Amino acid sequence: xxxxxxxxxxxxxxxxxxxxxxxxxxxxxxxxxxxxxxxxxxxxxxxxxxxxxxxxxxxxxxxxxxxxxxxxxxxxxxxxxxxxxxxxxxxxxxxxxxxxxxxxxxxxxxxxxxxxxxxxxxxxxxxxxxxxxxxxxxxxxxxxxxxxxxxxxxxxxxxxxxxxxxxxxxxxxxxxxxxxxxxxxxxxxxxxxxxxxxxxxxxxxxxxxxxxxxxxxxxxxxxxxxxxxxxxxxxxxxxxxxxxxxxxxxxxxxxxxxxxxxxxxxxxxxxxxxxx
Numbered sequence: 001x002x003x004x005x006x007x008x009x010x011x012x013x014x015x016x017x018x019x020x021x022x023x024x025x026x027x028x029x030x031x032x033x034x035x036x037x038x039x040x041x042x043x044x045x046x047x048x049x050x051x052x053x054x055x056x057x058x059x060x061x062x063x064x065x066x067x068x069x070x071x072x073x074x075x076x077x078x079x080x081x082x083x084x085x086x087x088x089x090x091x092x093x094x095x096x097x098x099x100x101x102x103x104x105x106x107x108x109x110x111x112x113x114x115x116x117x118x119x120x121x122x123x124x125x126x127x128x129x130x131x132x133x134x135x136x137x138x139x140x141x142x143x144x145x146x147x148x149x150x151x152x153x154x155x156x157x158x159x160x161x162x163x164x165x166x167x168x169x170x171x172x173x174x175x176x177x178x179x180x181x182x183x184x185x186x187x188x189x190x191x192x193x194x195x196x197x198x199x200x201x202x203x204x205x206x207x208x209x210x211x212x213x214x215x216x217x218x219x220x221x222x223x224x225x226x227x228x229x230x231x232x233x234x235x236x237x238x239x240x241x242x243x244x245x246x247x248x249x250x251x252x253x254x255x256x257x258x259x260x261x262x263x264x265x266x267x268x269x270x271x272x273x274x275x276x
Contacts, residue, residue, distance in 0.1 A: 025041050025076070025079055025080065025083065026041065026042075026043065026044065026047060026076070028044050028046060028047060029044075030042070030044075032044055032045065032046060033045035033046075035047070035048035035069070035072065036048075036069065036072070036073065038073055038076040038077060038080070039076075039077075039080055041076055041080065043072060043073075043076060047072065048068060048069065048072050051068055051071055051072050051075070052064070052065075052068040055067075055068065055071065110250055113249075113250060113253060114246045114249075114250065117246060117249050119242055119245055119246070121238075123245070124234075124238055124241050124242055124245070125234060127241050127244075127245055128234050128237065128238070128241050131189070131231075131241070132231040134188075134189035135187040135188060135189040135190075135229060135231060136187055136188030136189060136196070136229065137228060137229055138187070138188065138226050138227065138228060138229055139185045139186060139187055139226070139227050139228075139229045140183070140185075140186045140187075140188075140191070140196075140199050140223070140225075140226055141182075141183065141184045141185065141186075141223075141224040141225045141226070141227075142182075142183055142186070142199060142221055142222060142223045142224055143166065143170060143181070143182040143183070143221070143222045143224065144179070144180075144181065144183070144219050144220060144221045144222070145169070145170060145173050145174070145177045145179070145180050145219070145220040146177055146178045146179040146180075146216060146217050146218070146219055146220075147176065147177055147178060147211070147217055147218045147219075147220070148178050148217050148218075149218070150211065150213075150218050152173070152176050152177070152218075153211035153217075153218035153219070153220055154211065155173075156169050156173045156211075156220045157208070157209060157210060157211060157220060159172070159173075160207055160209075160220075161209065166207045166222040169220075170222075173220075178216075178217055182224075185227075187229055192214040192215065192216065194212055194213070194214055195212055195214055195219060195221065198212045198219075198221060199221065199223055199226070200226075202221070202223040203223070204223060204224065204225050204226070205222075205223070205224070206222070206223055207220070207221065207222040207223075208220055208221045208222075
């Protein structure tokens with residue numbers, strides 16, 4: 001059985017506390033069904049269900065219900081011990097518990113937002129068609145040396161022109177390069193447009209004669225092969241597309257919240273750098 005740290009125990013049972021003066025060990029509304037009573041502490045059925053969900057346990061299955069009950073009992077016992085020894089007053093532990101509470105609420109808000117974000121099959125198909133078009137009709141196998149400095153890239157190209165093989169230049173230049181890597185089954189939508197244009201112009205086994213400039217730096221590229229790309233059927237990737245669209249919608253919503261928020265920092269405290 002997975003062991004819980006004391007901080008996580010307190011986070012699990014006292015995470016609902018936000019400094020409002022509630023001293024109860026389990027800070028949930030009373031009066032509902034009780035799953036068990038541990039040393040006089042009534043454990044709500046809702047807490048047992050939450051712990052079971054967190055561990056993917058099904059309470060309608062006797063063995064799994066027993067496991068969930070044991071986990072719940074252990075958590076309550078640990079927090080009772082923490083309170084007796086005043087461990088729960090430790091500032092760092094309380095901060096960890098508050099961080100857990102905030103994350104739980106934020107994750108719940110994200111899940112609720114996703115259920116309220118309608119994505120029709122037509123929207124999914126349109127997104128799928130757009131991604132297929134962006135992916136292109138081919139997959140590329142190639143190797144590249146990516147340099148931050150144009151002069152280093154030009155030196156590598158000169159060595160190739162002098163008769164050295166790409167493999168020789170690749171090995172000799174890897175320490176200078178930002179990246180020295182072989183790629184396989186890469187689609188056009190995953191690459192800068194200028195790099196795709198170069199790969200299309202090269203033949204299998206050919207290497208660039210001049211570096212290719214992109215936002216990433218200067219590329220010296222050797223094309224190994226190009227093969228046709230066939231996208232998986234829509235129905236096969238439909239849910240993956242839905243998941244990606246939900247994530248994107250959530251990111252856009254968070255970005256809007258950031259734009260609308262007024263965030264201030266103490267004098268002298270460094271603020272996060274703004275993305276341009």
